[in-house]
Amino acid sequence: MRVLVIEDETKVGCFIKRALEEESYAVDLCEDGAKGFEMALATNYDLLVVDLMLPSMSGMDILRAVRRERIQTPVLILTAQSQIDQRVKGLDAGADDYLTKPFAIDELLARVRALLRRGVTESLGILQVDDLVLNLATREVTRSGQRIDLTLKEYALLEYLMRHTRRVLTRPMISEHVWNQDFDTFTNVIDVYVNYLRNKIDRGRTKKLIHTIRGSGYMLKAD
Amino acid sequence: MPLRVRLTLWYGSALATVLITFSVVLYVITARNLRDDVDESLKETAATAVRSLEERGFLPLLDEEDLLSQFPELARIDKFFQIFSPSGTITIRSPNIKRYEVPLSQKALETAFLGQSLLETTKYPNEPQLRLISAPITYRGNFLYYIVQVGTSMESIEDTLRHFFILLTVAVPIALAVSLAAGWFLAGRALRPVDAITLAAQRIAGGDLSQRLAMQTAPDEIGRLVETFNNMIGRLEASFRQIRQFTSDASHELRTPLTVMKGETELVLRRARPLEDYHTVLESNLEEIDRMARIVDELLFLSRADMGAVKIELLPVSLEELVEDIHRQATVLGQDRTIEVVLGTIVPARVQGDELRLRELLLNLVENAVKYSNPKGKVTINLITEGQQAIISVTDQGIGIAPDNQHKIFNRFFRTVEARTHTKKGTGLGLAICSWIAETHKGCISVQSELGQGSTFTVTLPLAPRPA
Numbered sequence: 001m002r003v004l005v006i007e008d009e010t011k012v013g014c015f016i017k018r019a020l021e022e023e024s025y026a027v028d029l030c031e032d033g034a035k036g037f038e039m040a041l042a043t044n045y046d047l048l049v050v051d052l053m054l055p056s057m058s059g060m061d062i063l064r065a066v067r068r069e070r071i072q073t074p075v076l077i078l079t080a081q082s083q084i085d086q087r088v089k090g091l092d093a094g095a096d097d098y099l100t101k102p103f104a105i106d107e108l109l110a111r112v113r114a115l116l117r118r119g120v121t122e123s124l125g126i127l128q129v130d131d132l133v134l135n136l137a138t139r140e141v142t143r144s145g146q147r148i149d150l151t152l153k154e155y156a157l158l159e160y161l162m163r164h165t166r167r168v169l170t171r172p173m174i175s176e177h178v179w180n181q182d183f184d185t186f187t188n189v190i191d192v193y194v195n196y197l198r199n200k201i202d203r204g205r206t207k208k209l210i211h212t213i214r215g216s217g218y219m220l221k222a223d
Numbered sequence: 224m225p226l227r228v229r230l231t232l233w234y235g236s237a238l239a240t241v242l243i244t245f246s247v248v249l250y251v252i253t254a255r256n257l258r259d260d261v262d263e264s265l266k267e268t269a270a271t272a273v274r275s276l277e278e279r280g281f282l283p284l285l286d287e288e289d290l291l292s293q294f295p296e297l298a299r300i301d302k303f304f305q306i307f308s309p310s311g312t313i314t315i316r317s318p319n320i321k322r323y324e325v326p327l328s329q330k331a332l333e334t335a336f337l338g339q340s341l342l343e344t345t346k347y348p349n350e351p352q353l354r355l356i357s358a359p360i361t362y363r364g365n366f367l368y369y370i371v372q373v374g375t376s377m378e379s380i381e382d383t384l385r386h387f388f389i390l391l392t393v394a395v396p397i398a399l400a401v402s403l404a405a406g407w408f409l410a411g412r413a414l415r416p417v418d419a420i421t422l423a424a425q426r427i428a429g430g431d432l433s434q435r436l437a438m439q440t441a442p443d444e445i446g447r448l449v450e451t452f453n454n455m456i457g458r459l460e461a462s463f464r465q466i467r468q469f470t471s472d473a474s475h476e477l478r479t480p481l482t483v484m485k486g487e488t489e490l491v492l493r494r495a496r497p498l499e500d501y502h503t504v505l506e507s508n509l510e511e512i513d514r515m516a517r518i519v520d521e522l523l524f525l526s527r528a529d530m531g532a533v534k535i536e537l538l539p540v541s542l543e544e545l546v547e548d549i550h551r552q553a554t555v556l557g558q559d560r561t562i563e564v565v566l567g568t569i570v571p572a573r574v575q576g577d578e579l580r581l582r583e584l585l586l587n588l589v590e591n592a593v594k595y596s597n598p599k600g601k602v603t604i605n606l607i608t609e610g611q612q613a614i615i616s617v618t619d620q621g622i623g624i625a626p627d628n629q630h631k632i633f634n635r636f637f638r639t640v641e642a643r644t645h646t647k648k649g650t651g652l653g654l655a656i657c658s659w660i661a662e663t664h665k666g667c668i669s670v671q672s673e674l675g676q677g678s679t680f681t682v683t684l685p686l687a688p689r690p691a
Contacts, residue, residue, distance in 0.1 A: 009479055010647065011507060015486040022493070053475070055640040080475040080482075102482035105489040 001116055001156065002026040002043070002177045006036035006062065007051040007078065012101075016049060019105050020112065024139075024152035024159075026180040033057030040066055040073070044176055047115055048075045052090065060093055067094035074115040078103075113137065127162040130222035132201060132209055134162050148200050153178070157193050158201075161210070161220040170217040194218055226417075230410040235403045242399060246391045253387060257380045261354050262342055268302055269340060269358040269373045276360045276371065307357075307370040309335075314369065327370060331357035335370045344377075351378035416445040420452060432460040472636035476518055476650065480511035514650070521652040525635065528659050535577045535663050539687055542572040542613055545582060546606050553589040553602065562596045564589065567605040572613040573687045576664050581684075584660040584668075585615065587653045588680045592619035595645055595678075613684045620677040629670055633658040641674070657682075 003020055007013035008031045017027045028043075030036035033054035040048055040062070048066070052059035063075055074096040079086055087098050096118075097111050117125045117136055125136035131144045139155060141148045150158060156178045161169065171190050175183055183189075194210065202208045211219045305316040307327045325345070334341040340358040347353070355374040359367050423436045435456065436449045484507075491504045527533050546569060553564040574581075592602040596619045603618045622641045624632060631637045636651040654668075661668040665685050672678035 008643070009483065011483040011511075012479070012486060015483070015490050019486075019490050019493075022490075055643060080478040101478045102485040105486060105493065 001046045001159065002028070002180065003047045003049060003112070004036065004040055004043070004045045005029045005049045006033065006040075006054060006059070007031065007049070008033075008054050009051070012051075012078075015105075016108065019109065022152075023109055023112075024156040025112070026156065026178055026183075028181045031055075033059070033062055037062045037065055039181075040071065041069060043181070045073050046177060047112060048073055049078065049112070050075055050095075051078045052086065053080065060090065063090065063093045063095055074118060076111060076115060127159070129162055129165050129209060129220060130207065132162070134159060143201060143205070150197075150200065153193055154196055154200070158197055161197075161218065164220075166219065166221045168213050168216050168219050174217065227407070227410045227414050230414075231403060231407045234406040234410075235399065238402050238406075239399055242395045246395055250384070250387060250391060254380075254384050257383065258354075258377075261375060261377065261380060262356075265302070265342070265354060265356040265373055265375060266340070268304075269356045269371060272304060272371045272373065273358050273360050276369065277362075302373050302375040304374070305372045307332075307372065309367045309370065311370075325353065325355070325372070325374065327357060327372060331355075331372070332370070335359040336367060338367075351376050351381055353377065413445075416449065420449065424452070427456055432456060432463055469635060472651075473518075473522055476636055477515060480515045484508045484511050514648070518650045518652065521650055521656060524656060525652065525659070528656075528663075533663075535580060537575045537577065539573055540576045540578045540581060542574055542581075542606055542615065542684075543569050545578065545585065546604055546615065549582065549585050549589055550604055552586065553593060553604075556590060556593050557596075557602065560593070560596070561598050562593050562600050562602060564593065564602045564604070567603045569604075569606045570608055572606060572608050574613055574664070574684045575687045576684065580660045581664070584657045584682065585617075587657050588617045588682070591653065592617050592621065592678075592680070594649065595619065595621035595642060597621060600677075608686060611686050613686050614681060615684075616679055616681045618677065618679040623674040623676050623678055624670065624672040625674045629672060632670065633668070 001024075003025050005013055005016050005020070005027060007016060007029070010031065013029045013031060017029045020027045028039060028045075030039055034057040036050070036054070037057055048062075050059040050062055054062070057065075059077055059079075063077065066073070066075065075094065077087075077090045077095045077098045078101060079090065079098060080101045087100075090098055096115055099108060099111060113125070113136060127134040127136065133142050135141075136159070141150055141155070141158065157174070160174065160177050174190050179189075194212075198210050202210055207222070209220055209222065211221060213219055303317045305325065305327075306314045308314050311327045311332050313326075328343060328345075331341045331343060335357060336359070338359055338361060340356055343355045343357070345353050345355060353374050354377055355372055357370055357372045360369040360371055361367055420436055423434055426434045435453050487504045487507055491500055524533065547566070550564060550566050556562075557564045589602065589604065596602060600620045602620075603616075605614075605616045605618070607614050622645050624639055624641075628637075628639045632639065633654050635655045638649060638651040642649065658668050661682055661684070666683050668680065668682050670678055670680050
């Protein structure tokens with residue numbers, strides 16, 4: 001899951017980025033409003049975290065512009081104002097949730113998880129393909145009831161694959177959602193991580209879930 | 224009791240008093256005039272009769288026909304008459320009195336013997352009053368022959384007065400009622416704007432300070448009230464907006480360091496980490512604590528200044544010594560970032576002021592100049608005098624200020640985007656404090672700047688009067 005954080009207070013931006021990265025999200029950080037908006041247009045992010053008071057373009061303007069461009073990415077707004085009208089305006093302008101500064105890291109992460117869960121039909125935040133189960137809240141992965149330990153990146157990759165089952169996922173698509181902008185797409189890092197996952201999930205089982213689509217990318221499916 | 228009712232009642236009772244007094248006086252005067260007229264007419268008639276009879280001398284008066292044939296002028300009078308003998312018995316009476324016995328009163332007889340006339344009023348049951356005059360007819364002025372009595376009924380006067388009384392008792396209450404209704408209406412009309420003001424004031428008291436009294440106002444009392452009221456609400460709204468803005472800005476500025484401290488601390492505590500990580504967070508927190516302490520200090524200063532609680536001691540201050548002192552401090556500040564701080568033209572200048580505050584003012588400006596300069600930049604301080612003014616200017620070659628923002632930088636918490644990008648340090652309160660210090664010294668502060676080229680801040684202070 002790739003997240004764009006637009007926050008002009010360097011220190012605030014940095015700890016948000018670090019907290020999200022520790023939860024296996026790929027995070028881009030931008031300190032300028034207009035530049036952040038361009039980034040939101042250029043990359044298909046899974047979530048935007050936007051501060052309302054920004055230089056060159058306010059968070060509210062970014063929100064409106066993003067929605068005008070028909071980008072449905074969930075947006076979490078950060079605001080120092082506790083006034084109700086600011087939050088109402090933000091939510092009306094298309095924000096999906098808000099956090100008032102100062103906020104607890106746990107709350108930030110919980111809200112981020114909740115926003116990313118919105119696409120998932122399972123109400124409990126559980127992704128399941130055949131006997132492979134991924135719990136978004138506890139980040140626990142099991143196959144046939146057996147616990148599988150994954151690294152942060154492996155988990156992020158599996159989550160992305162499981163959210164888009166039965167669809168061909170190209171390497172650029174995978175890199176866009178699992179890695180941040182510093183990622184060099186010309187390396188074979190994606191293939192390496194897919195192999196790690198295969199070793200932990202499919203090795204020794206008759207039914208393979210991760211399939212290679214020659215010339216295009218990968219697909220996760222049960223049959 | 225509502226003002227409208229009270230106004231109407233006051234007006235009504237005043238009007239009633241006037242109307243009733245007027246009516247009573249009018250009635251009394253009219254009645255007296257009418258009676259006087261009757262008396263006058265009786266006197267005239269009696270005089271005529273007396274003159275006629277006296278001119279003819281004594282005549283044996285047989286009956287009224289005989290009398291009337293001899294004195295045709297008596298037939299013409301519209302009143303009745305009687306002629307009495309000196310003994311008081313009736314000798315002749317006019318035909319129009321036949322119905323009543325009207326004897327001569329004892330008093331009239333006595334008066335007649337004295338040779339004088341007497342006016343009397345008598346009343347018979349179920350009849351209107353009679354007004355009588357009895358006049359003596361004498362021979363050569365002392366021998367009483369006859370007494371002539373002329374009388375008339377007061378019926379028509381009584382009728383007139385009765386009608387007049389009825390008219391007054393009907394007309395006065397009607398006039399009063401009509402006037403009260405008109406008064407009620409007028410009071411209501413005059414008080415309607417007051418009701419509108421009350422309603423608007425209630426809405427405003429409900430918290431909506433954007434409300435104004437909208438009404439076409441004549442330049443009368445109500446118009447002036449409305450105008451004063453609107454002005455007052457305008458000023459209230461402005462100061463409330465200012466306070467709200469200030470509170471919101473202050474809370475924003477304080478929340479940012481809190482967010483940083485809370486976020487970084489929580490993050491580092493989420494799991495076991497290398498020692499350097501804790502060290503970094505604590506150092507960062509210390510920075511934020513310093514920033515908050517500075518904001519709180521400056522806010523406190525400004526709010527005390529707003530309340531007039533900051534004491535300014537006016538003593539002679541030598542500006543050139545102050546400037547040189549600040550130059551020494553600023554040179555050290557600039558060294559870290561290879562920024563040169565130089566003195567330009569410096570002339571001796573003395574002002575009346577608080578040295579501590581003036582030092583704060585100048586140090587703030589010079590610190591800003593260093594802070595917003597680029598490395599290897601130059602900051603120049605000048606002190607000149609012009610007329611009765613000392614002019615201190617601090618010029619830098621730093622990031623500059625866009626024209627649109629130049630008047631805003633003295634506002635509390637205002638920092639330009641360039642300033643925020645250039646350094647995270649700074650509270651946005653320094654120039655507001657500088658401006659306050661300059662103004663309390665009867666001076667002013669201004670800025671000339673070009674974005675990307677640098678800024679010049681100029682402080683003008685009145686020179687101390689030369690000792691004689």
